[in-house]
Amino acid sequence: xxxxxxxxxxxxxxxxxxxxxxxxxxxxxxxxxxxxxxxxxxxxxxxxxxxxxxxxxxxxxxxxxxxxxxxxxxxxxxxxxxxxxxxxxxxxxxxxxxxxxxxxxxxxxxxxxxxxxxxxxxxxxxxxxxxxxxxxxxxxxxxxxxxxxxxxxxxxxxxxxxxxxxxxxxxxxxxxxxxxxxxxxx
Numbered sequence: 001x002x003x004x005x006x007x008x009x010x011x012x013x014x015x016x017x018x019x020x021x022x023x024x025x026x027x028x029x030x031x032x033x034x035x036x037x038x039x040x041x042x043x044x045x046x047x048x049x050x051x052x053x054x055x056x057x058x059x060x061x062x063x064x065x066x067x068x069x070x071x072x073x074x075x076x077x078x079x080x081x082x083x084x085x086x087x088x089x090x091x092x093x094x095x096x097x098x099x100x101x102x103x104x105x106x107x108x109x110x111x112x113x114x115x116x117x118x119x120x121x122x123x124x125x126x127x128x129x130x131x132x133x134x135x136x137x138x139x140x141x142x143x144x145x146x147x148x149x150x151x152x153x154x155x156x157x158x159x160x161x162x163x164x165x166x167x168x169x170x171x172x173x174x175x176x177x178x179x180x181x182x183x184x185x186x
Contacts, residue, residue: 001141006032008148009101011163013037015155017090018082021165025085026077028166031094034074034102035073037064051065061073065102066131070095099128118172 001009010031014024040056047053074091081087099116107113115127134140156162157174165172 001105001136001144003032003035004100005141005145005148006101006143006150007163007166008034009097010103010104011093012148012151012155013090013094015159015162017086017150019087019090021083021161021169023083023087023090024161025166026081027090027094028076028163030073030091031098033070034065034095034098035061036054037061062102062114062116065099065118066120068121094145102143103128103130103133105134105136107135107138109126109135109137123145130168157183 007028010028011032016029017024017027019027038057039055040045040060043054044057058107070092073087073095077091078088079086099118102114103116113129113131113133117124117127119126152162157179160176161172162175164175
């Protein structure tokens with residue numbers, strides 16, 4: 001699924017967590033950070049016509065979709081957040097929600113379904129795949145994104161915060177205020 005959909009899914013999970021600001025931010029980061037290796041697409045695009053292209057995206061995307069990386073992300077989150085056990089559980093859940101979303105809806109345009117090397121670097125023998133994986137641009141992903149947007153708006157009005165707080169608490173206050181104002185005038 002797209003990083004935006006992953007962020008919305010993690011934001012909805014964070015909205016139900018009842019964690020404080022830092023905890024919610026950690027949950028949202030955990031929901032998108034497995035795709036940090038996707039930034040390899042930038043050097044790959046810039047070097048694609050060179051004699052030695054850097055295939056950092058083609059060869060390494062999904063290499064951080066592992067249990068080891070999930071544990072590292074969780075430990076870092078717990079170091080910076082209160083409610084350590086609750087934060088750890090929601091961060092792990094968010095990371096694994098990302099993996100589940102990719103498992104069901106990240107097939108490439110060439111029909112290739114990206115396996116998730118969950119136990120790497122210890123073993124590549126048990127990579128996760130699903131033969132029913134739908135395309136990244138499939139209607140299912142658009143429908144899920146739409147439902148997540150509705151849930152995001154509902155939680156923002158209910159809780160007073162949204163995924164926008166990941167970027168700016170001030171912008172989040174304005175976003176939530178605008179949503180609440182629109183609902184009052186409707």
